[in-house]
Amino acid sequence: MNSPESLSHTKWECKYHIIWIPKYRKKSLYKELRQYLGSILKDLALQKECKIEEGHLMSDHVHILISITAKYSVSQVVGFIKGKSAISIARTFMGRRKNFTGQSFWARGYYVSTVGRDEVTVRNYIRHQEEEYKRIEQLDLF
Template sequence: MNNVQSLNHTAWDCKYHLVWIPKYRKKILYGELRKYLGDVLRELASHKESKIHEGHLRGDHVHMLISIPPKYAFSQIVGYLKGKSAIHVARQYMGRQKNFTGLHFWARGYYVSTACHDEEVIRQYIKRHEEIDKKLDQLGLFK
């Protein structure tokens, strides 16, 4: 009960393990884009009163542990994060300022599980992926 948050009439501790991939699972989430997307996703989550507790962008997928208030549907938040971040990528890296029709950065689906009692296991899993990426970066495999 130490992570309980509250709204006016609700006390809650709703955390989710969320994973999604870029379209066609292309390994495009490296370098400058990776650093940029981390900040964008955290900012977008805060717009919907959500918080990313742990997150890691792998070359071909995104992992995060996110808490979302119960007043929002989970699918609404995921759609918001994926949609708005895709627009940011199109503006920043594709030179598009408007008319985003037909641009698909993220694949349609996602994986989600609730993180009630196994939160620490999920945190360690995400951190382990981060350590593996650092080793790969040192070897120069994804630059």
């Protein structure tokens, strides 16, 4: 287990497993967008003094294990990351130059779970998510 982070009067170890999907669960996370999105998510997390410990982008959802500083709530960080990444995707891949309204790339909600002492289990789950997804898809074919 890692040592806790600290501010001047606070020590914390807040890690969360977070999952969210593109709008309508479209399988839109592919090739260039997938590579681009990985670096964008890490940069946005650093802007909020957070660190993405582990992450995996599937074609229709995002899994991350994130360490969030004690001065921000989970909803603040997730809202910031989803909002800014949607704007960045629109500018880079959809040809929009200005901020836009009425459209969004991500669906509204997200799933969050505290990690606690199960960090190793959650890390392995995220790392092997794609293999498990393919195995289940093959079972559904027969």
